[in-house]
Structure formats: C-alpha cells, structure tokens
Amino acid sequence: MKNNYEVTIQLNELDSELKPIEVSGQIEFLNDDEFRLAQKNEMLLENIRNVTFSIE
Numbered sequence: 001m002k003n004n005y006e007v008t009i010q011l012n013e014l015d016s017e018l019k020p021i022e023v024s025g026q027i028e029f030l031n032d033d034e035f036r037l038a039q040k041n042e043m044l045l046e047n048i049r050n051v052t053f054s055i056e
Contacts, residue, residue: 007037010050020049 008024015021025037036042 005053005055007051007053009037009043009048011043012047012049 006024006026008022011021011023013021023037023040023043025040027035028038028040029036029042032045034042034044
C-alpha cells in the first residue's frame with residue numbers, strides 16, 4: 001500500500017489563517033505510531049485529522 005497511493009493528510013494544526021495544515025505525497029514510511037511522506041519529516045499518527053488518497 002505505501003508505494004501505490006498518493007495521500008493528502010490534514011493535520012491537527014492550523015496555519016496563520018486558522019485553516020488545517022495539509023501535506024501531500026507518497027507514503028515512504030509507516031508504523032503503529034508515525035509515518036513519513038516522501039521528501040517530508042516524520043509525523044505522529046495522532047496528529048492526523050483527515051486523510052484522502054488516490055491510486056496511481
């Protein structure tokens with residue numbers, strides 16, 4: 001799964017306009033507590049508000 005999906009993740013963090021921060025990319029690393037998108041820093045799963053994905 002981690003190599004076949006493009007994901008957009010909405011975080012439980014707000015930007016300066018008080019909108020949830022979104023990051024997009026392919027999943028490079030995933031375990032029970034954290035994940036990393038390609039070219040991004042690792043993030044905790046508990047910080048996720050919403051996820052959308054598409055099959056490429």
